[in-house]
Amino acid sequence: MGPQTIDDEQLTEFEGVFHGTVIRPDDADYDDARAVWNGMIDELPALIARCSGTADVISAVNFARENGLLVAVRGGGHNVAGSAVCDDGLVIDLSEMTGVRVDPDSQTAWVEAGATWADVDHETQAFGLATPGGVVSDTGVAGLTLGGGIGHLRCKYGLSCDNLRSVTLVTADGEYVTASTDENTDLFWGLRGGGGNFGIATSFEFTLHSVGPEVAMCLVFYPSDQLVDCLRAYRHYVESAPDEVSTLIFAGELPDEELFEGDDVHRQKFAIMGCYAGSVDDGTQVLSPLRELAAPIADFSGVMPYTDFQQLLDEDYPDGMRYYWKSLYLDDLPDSAIDRIGYWADVAPSPLSTVDVWQLGGAIAQGDVEDSAFAGRHAPFLLGVEANWERPGNDDANVEWVRDCLDDMRQFSDGSVYLNFPGFLEDGEDMMRTTFGPTYERLVTLKDEYDPTNFFSRNQNISPSGPSRTDREANTGE
Numbered sequence: 001m002g003p004q005t006i007d008d009e010q011l012t013e014f015e016g017v018f019h020g021t022v023i024r025p026d027d028a029d030y031d032d033a034r035a036v037w038n039g040m041i042d043e044l045p046a047l048i049a050r051c052s053g054t055a056d057v058i059s060a061v062n063f064a065r066e067n068g069l070l071v072a073v074r075g076g077g078h079n080v081a082g083s084a085v086c087d088d089g090l091v092i093d094l095s096e097m098t099g100v101r102v103d104p105d106s107q108t109a110w111v112e113a114g115a116t117w118a119d120v121d122h123e124t125q126a127f128g129l130a131t132p133g134g135v136v137s138d139t140g141v142a143g144l145t146l147g148g149g150i151g152h153l154r155c156k157y158g159l160s161c162d163n164l165r166s167v168t169l170v171t172a173d174g175e176y177v178t179a180s181t182d183e184n185t186d187l188f189w190g191l192r193g194g195g196g197n198f199g200i201a202t203s204f205e206f207t208l209h210s211v212g213p214e215v216a217m218c219l220v221f222y223p224s225d226q227l228v229d230c231l232r233a234y235r236h237y238v239e240s241a242p243d244e245v246s247t248l249i250f251a252g253e254l255p256d257e258e259l260f261e262g263d264d265v266h267r268q269k270f271a272i273m274g275c276y277a278g279s280v281d282d283g284t285q286v287l288s289p290l291r292e293l294a295a296p297i298a299d300f301s302g303v304m305p306y307t308d309f310q311q312l313l314d315e316d317y318p319d320g321m322r323y324y325w326k327s328l329y330l331d332d333l334p335d336s337a338i339d340r341i342g343y344w345a346d347v348a349p350s351p352l353s354t355v356d357v358w359q360l361g362g363a364i365a366q367g368d369v370e371d372s373a374f375a376g377r378h379a380p381f382l383l384g385v386e387a388n389w390e391r392p393g394n395d396d397a398n399v400e401w402v403r404d405c406l407d408d409m410r411q412f413s414d415g416s417v418y419l420n421f422p423g424f425l426e427d428g429e430d431m432m433r434t435t436f437g438p439t440y441e442r443l444v445t446l447k448d449e450y451d452p453t454n455f456f457s458r459n460q461n462i463s464p465s466g467p468s469r470t471d472r473e474a475n476t477g478e
Contacts, residue, residue: 014063020052039320041082050093062174064090072458076140107208113142130211137311147419155246155362156277161192163207169199172455190446193374196459198450212306216276216283219300224268226294231338243362247274251345252354324387327421328413329379337412344405349397356384
């Protein structure tokens with residue numbers, strides 16, 4: 001459905017009540033406005049409605065519904081699948097809604113849906129407080145939280161969605177609702193891990209915890225020929241590590257001329273990264289075994305401001321590079337899985353790509369399906385396969401590498417995935433049913449109640465039980 005199908009009179013009326021900016025394809029800033037973080041995404045929306053607040057979101061939803069427009073919702077624009085933009089539809093852009101308000105006495109933060117984790121950390125760390133966010137600071141709060149939210153504080157304080165107190169939402173019929181443990185409780189359950197299926201979240205209320213201003217952290221690089229022995233020792237370490245420890249392993253070439261010298265720049269290697277959500281002195285001692293697994297190539301571990309630690313990986317994921325990521329929850333980390341991780345890291349077609357292992361457990365595992373829709377609490381580890389490259393001519397080789405790696409690694413998984421690490425919007429209902437298992441039907445019930453026509457379909461989608469708008473159009477030839 002192209003821009004010519006939009007009613008001019010209704011568009012003029014919409015622009016008259018919209019307080020933000022409506023961007024059309026012939027506007028000078030259109031190409032910048034439609035660009036998202038993943039350079040593989042090249043969509044041409046009919047309109048972009050850059051909202052100034054909730055009233056604009058309601059107006060945009062009503063306008064799209066009345067004109068039969070496909071809708072994409074943009075928060076931070078950092079989702080690897082590119083769901084924040086669409087061809088020929090309306091992008092409801094929240095990226096200007098970045099307000100963060102902190103109450104240090106109640107240890108609560110109210111965050112608008114266009115904010116990034118850097119925005120949140122900036123405000124909360126003024127009071128020595130934090131809530132679990134991502135591991136790249138310019139990731140958007142909204143998308144990460146709705147999909148679960150796995151960050152550096154996860155084993156001590158859980159997921160981003162575990163720390164929600166409430167969410168405000170604009171539904172497909174333009175209604176404004178609040179979801180919390182006291183109000184619209186079923187909806188609140190679904191918003192914590194069910195993705196953007198039920199409406200447009202406009203703000204989040206988070207519980208904060210005492211963190212920082214400095215944290216003990218670990219970032220140590222080892223040669224890849226030590227990966228098997230080191231990951232065996234790492235596996236033993238995390239079995240008894242306190243919940244204050246959250247770690248991440250990434251394996252690949254990891255070239256960086258600022259960090260390494262000579263032959264070490266392009267040497268195959270792996271890194272162990274983590275932090276301690278507690279006292280600096282305790283953390284330094286508890287993390288020290290991770291620095292002694294073998295003779296390191298380089299060790300940047302120490303003590304640093306929490307905000308700096310949150311930004312350590314930012315430069316590795318610049319805007320406009322090409323990304324294709326997938327994930328699997330791992331049942332365990334046996335020797336055979338470690339072997340395959342090493343193999344796939346070694347054969348990556350891009351030196352910027354990595355195979356990652358995220359430590360889970362701790363506070364994540366303490367929740368259950370009655371608390372939230374998030375589906376990965378059972379797993380001790382998450383496998384992330386990240387293809388990161390620069391040239392469009394290398395697209396096919398990198399996408400194939402990710403898919404082949406995932407196909408191989410399914411032998412160590414039940415097939416469920418982390419919704420924030422998809423490839424594109426390609427896996428469909430089978431992947432969602434596998435991931436959510438018996439709770440999938442509960443999510444369908446919520447979809448039927450809040451979005452029965454699948455108005456919000458540009459996401460890791462939960463299909464309503466009745467015919468969606470797309471189904472009806474196909475059957476009637478509209």
